[in-house]
Amino acid sequence: MVNITCRVLSRPAINELPTIYRELGQDYDERVLPSIVNEVLKSVVAQFNASQLITQRENVSRLVRDNLIRRAARFGLTLDDVSITHVAFSPEFTHAVEAKQVAQQTALRAAFLVDQAVQEKQSIIVKAQGEAQSALLVGEALRKNKGFLELRRLEAAREIAATLSVSGNKVMLDSQSLLLNVAGNDAKDILGVSK
Numbered sequence: 001m002v003n004i005t006c007r008v009l010s011r012p013a014i015n016e017l018p019t020i021y022r023e024l025g026q027d028y029d030e031r032v033l034p035s036i037v038n039e040v041l042k043s044v045v046a047q048f049n050a051s052q053l054i055t056q057r058e059n060v061s062r063l064v065r066d067n068l069i070r071r072a073a074r075f076g077l078t079l080d081d082v083s084i085t086h087v088a089f090s091p092e093f094t095h096a097v098e099a100k101q102v103a104q105q106t107a108l109r110a111a112f113l114v115d116q117a118v119q120e121k122q123s124i125i126v127k128a129q130g131e132a133q134s135a136l137l138v139g140e141a142l143r144k145n146k147g148f149l150e151l152r153r154l155e156a157a158r159e160i161a162a163t164l165s166v167s168g169n170k171v172m173l174d175s176q177s178l179l180l181n182v183a184g185n186d187a188k189d190i191l192g193v194s195k
Contacts, residue, residue: 016076
C-alpha cells in the first residue's frame with residue numbers, strides 16, 4: 001500500500017465563475033478537487049511499481065500535475081501548483097525492501113569471499129610452483145657443487161646464532177648442535193684444515 005500526500009493550489013477561472021456556482025455550488029473546491037485528485041493519483045500510481053515511485057518521483061509528479069490540470073479545467077478550475085509532498089509505503093513493503101537489500105548485500109559478500117578464495121588458491125599454486133622450482137634448483141646445485149650444502153649449513157648456523165644472540169637467555173651450544181659440522185670431512189676440505 002502506498003500513501004501519497006498531494007498539495008494542490010487552485011482558483012476558479014474568472015470567466016467560469018457563474019457556471020461553477022450554478023452547477024457545483026460555493027463549496028466547489030471541496031466537491032471537485034478530492035475526487036479528481038484521488039482519481040488521477042490512482043491512475044498515475046498504477047503505472048509504476050513501488051521502487052519506481054521513489055526513483056522516478058519527478059516523472060510521477062509531472063504526470064500527476066499534467067493530468068490534474070486537464071481534469072480541473074473541465075470543471076472551470078485553474079491549478080496554480082500541484083506537488084507530491086509525501087510518499088510512504090506500508091510497513092510490510094518497507095520490511096520487504098530492507099530484506100531484499102540485506103539479501104543483495106549477503107550475495108555480494110558471498111561473491112567477494114568466493115573471489116578471495118580463488119585468489120588465495122592461485123597464490124598457493126604459484127607459491128607451490130615456486131617452491132618446487134627452488135627445490136629443483138637446490139638439488140641441481142647440490143649435485144654440481146658439494147660446497148653449496150656447506151654454505152647452507154653455515155647460513156643456517158648464522159641464523160640460529162643471530163636468533164640466540166638477541167635472546168635474553170644464556171645458551172651454550174656446541175658446533176654440532178648449530179649444524180656447523182666443523183669436525184666433518186667436507187668442512188675440513190672446504191676450510192683447508194688437515195685431517
